[in-house]
């Protein structure tokens with residue numbers, strides 16, 4: 001029996017991989033303009049990192065981690081997200097001492113979550129994310145959001161909805177937490193077992209429950225925005241003001257709580273509103289996580305970031321009917337007829353490629369007609385025909401496949417002659 005790909009994973013085949021490359025290049029280009037630098041962290045980390053970083057009441061930690069013991073009996077976990085690793089690395093490498101502050105980083109790479117696979121939800125997916133550490137200026141919150149929007153805009157997405165919320169600082173959150181416990185406690189037995197556990201540990205996450213979202217008490221739950229203290233409230237006002245100044249439309253949703261424990265102050269998600277995008281509409285999620293660096297043993301350092309998966313971005317592009325890759329074209333296809341010509345084509349191909357041309361030849365001993373077909377399939381600009389007679393006369397025929405024009409070029413100084421022809 002043949003072995004198949006594991007559930008929830010994908011092969012990205014040639015033909016599709018170009019889309020991925022373009023998305024990666026676009027994201028990197030935008031990061032360069034915003035002065036975010038790339039960071040690469042390991043695919044696996046100590047399990048403890050995610051227990052502490054992501055939070056032990058989250059679905060990720062409770063149900064979705066790929067955790068294993070290595071031969072040295074250490075518990076390791078394939079990273080389910082990037083923020084915890086980046087914050088660990090920031091702390092471990094003492095980046096809080098860098099001359100340039102805030103430290104602005106981006107990453108792109110595979111993440112792993114044992115989720116129920118469906119459209120837009122994979123067990124291995126590629127996240128692109130940024131993290132800005134060291135600034136508590138609302139302008140950096142707005143910058144991070146605008147960076148995500150800029151990548152989407154540059155790729156042509158239009159049907160987007162930016163939703164923001166503030167989860168407030170610790171004291172705002174504590175006041176809201178008490179209000180939530182008082183609100184849900186009398187009827188908590190009507191909620192799912194996850195929510196019953198969340199009541200004491202992290203009642204905010206009840207608002208994020210998929211199973212109980214239609215319960216009456218969800219609609220009347222106390223809003224975090226009513227519990228923001230003055231400082232948190234002013235901070236949120238500034239973020240909104242900056243977004244408006246940048247002409248970035250948003251809506252405020254006080255029920256947006258996000259699925260990871262480390263957030264405070266600004267939280268945001270970007271949704272696709274394209275028809276046919278599917279049931280999972282979130283393209284990108286992020287927020288502020290002041291306190292996480294300290295949690296990892298570093299000095300008190302504020303931070304904010306976001307991540308999105310390339311998989312969902314591609315679905316959104318498809319749902320909006322946007323084709324981002326162009327038809328591939330190669331410069332030339334070398335057709336060699338006869339043994340001597342074939343030998344010669346090996347060096348010719350080498351010289352063409354070294355001169356910067358994309359060039360191909362036949363490796364299947366096909367007839368001339370089939371070789372022409374192959375050149376057309378590869379969308380070659382020119383076909384270079386090497387025949388025995390031409391070779392003896394020191395010439396080759398070069399045919400432009402678009403116009404049909406054919407010229408003869410001398411073999412001597414061929415690369416220069418061909419360069420002139422193709423310009």
Ligand code: HAM
Nearest residue numbers: 081083121122125283284285286287305306307308309
């Ligand atoms: P998250 O909301 O868990 O946040 O994931 C961010 C994004 O990753 C989602 O909006 C979605 O695009 C993508 N994603 C998550 N799970 C899957 C999946 N199973 N299949 C495909 N795509 C998926 C975080 O991971 C935070 N680290 C974001 C962040 C960075 N917050 C601050 N900095």
